[in-house]
């Protein structure tokens with residue numbers, strides 16, 4: 190990337206070089222002070238940013254200014270006028286355009302020498318080969334589902350034979366005045382799925398309150414969306430992004446609010462409740478993005494010890510932060526559990542495989558249920574599913590699972606699951 | 616770039632190839648194959664290859680709903696167990712905690728759902744509603760009111776509506792167990 194380097198003006202990195210030119214008391218022994226580390230950061234490191242929203246805009250700006258030169262960004266959204274107060278890479282004229290594209294152009298114009306490659310689409314569109322090209326991944330997402338997907342993908346990619354397959358994942362998240370930043374080293378540290386039960390749940394009101402004793406404007410809006418919508422429209426799905434649907438909910442909620450003399454139902458509150466929008470706070474995004482980029486810089490350069498592994502920020506009453514090591518959960522369905530390579534004869538039947546699992550000293554599973562990513566092989570219960578999969582018992586495993594294929598085993602005696610990788614003797 | 620590979624580590628815990636089966640899918644497999652249901656509850660899968668959509672039939676063997684067979688649909692999304700299963704009663708029944716659209720008032724289906732709960736807890740919770748209807752959390756207000764005001768009349772209404780037919784402007788489904 191010679192073209193990019195030529196854009197560096199004198200003293201551009203004066204401050205950052207204070208850190209990179211000499212080791213400090215806590216730098217990693219492998220730290221290559223001076224040109225080695227600068228060269229890696231500025232010409233070799235390739236980083237992926239997922240999300241170009243509130244957090245993503247901050248992350249992109251920070252990365253570009255700390256010296257990352259090859260940045261990729263994925264986002265599936267287009268710019269909405271309500272984003273403009275905090276997503277500072279976007280202007281009024283950009284409304285309706287893809288966030289990823291506009292953000293990439295803005296950064297490249299503002300910070301010479303940086304190449305930002307946008308992708309306007311879903312993270313699920315990309316495969317392992319795509320993710321394999323990066324040194325690091327930073328997430329600034331607001332969706333639990335997307336986070337679970339990228340986390341599972343990066344954990345799955347780790348190949349014991351290939352150190353390069355391990356991609357550190359830095360995950361930032363904010364909710365109003367709260368936020369967290371964490372470093373996930375797939376398969377080494379606790380992963381996103383390990384901490385799923387720690388998530389702050391969105392406030393949900395008991396359905397009977399909504400139905401009978403509404404006291405808040407939110408109760409009326411939930412009544413409209415949870416009870417009235419399906420009653421009136423049947424199976425037709427509510428589209429949160431369709432202004433007509435929100436309009437119907439707003440009017441329905443307003444009527445109910447009048448009936449119960451409740452004030453405060455507005456169009457924007459309706460949209461907020463239905464889409465579960467927690468007001469985004471620009472300063473929270475800035476703090477969390479800074480924490481994430483600080484970790485990216487430390488991991489990419491080994492210039493200082495990185496976060497181990499969870500930083501949380503609570504800014505609701507004053508400012509409080511807490512850093513701790515979130516522990517791996519043994520029963521985590523993504524990174525926990527056991528994995529086993531099993532070599533069997535191509536003539537082995539599924540029933541014989543199950544016998545092996547129950548009898549082998551090192552496995553000893555009681556009543557295992559087996560499936561592949563595409564089908565159920567044998568389920569012990571409920572009776573109907575047992576009957577539906579019973580015919581597979583007599584089949585050869587080699588007809589059901591290709592060589593190198595994976596089988597997920599669950600059983601009451603396992604903390605969560607066991608994964609088998611099947612290969613066949615020749 | 617840090618060298619994670621050379622970090623001192625627990626060899627057993629590190630770097631194991633895991634299957635591509637989604638966490639939700641594995642969890643549903645685990646939940647379903649480890650269901651511990653009494654004989655009063657039975658699942659049915661319209662498509663046995665689809666573990667995410669099925670029905671549950673509850674046939675209470677005691678209490679005022681004894682003799683009925685109550686049908687619920689379960690729909691599980693790919694964000695399970697972060698999201699609870701969506702459960703609806705597919706019949707029109709007379710019950711203080713179930714409305715005429717089939718919505719069910721059960722705390723663990725909504726405000727009190729946690730990923731550590733499972734399908735078994737939801738099913739047991741549903742069955743409990745038929746053993747101990749709770750007029751304090753009403754979805755069918757009239758039924759709840761009747762239950763607190765005049766328990767004998769309420770029980771008579773339950774018996775009558777379970778056979779199907781008409782009560783105060785609503786036609787109920789015949790749910791008598793065959």
Ligand SMILES: [Zn+2]
Pocket residue numbers: 379380381382383384517518521522523524525
């Ligand atoms: Zn995990």
